[in-house]
Amino acid sequence: MINNVTLVGRLTRDPELRYTPQNQAVATFSLAVNRQFKNAKGEREADFINCVIWRQQAENMVNWAKKGAL
Known part of the structure; x- marks a missing residue:
């Protein structure tokens, strides 16, 4: 069994494509994921998560997803 996680956030910049x-x-790309709760000041915070995607999915993402995309 493979572990998996689903993150919903916005791209902080356009994905960068390279080849091995x-x-x-x-x-490679970075996601800004909003937290579901507020901090002590009543403001929402976000986590910035670095991600890597491989093969055909990487090429598709670079072609279709741009900065700010959900």
């Missing part, structure tokens, strides 16, 4: 020496696509 074996010609495999790799994209």
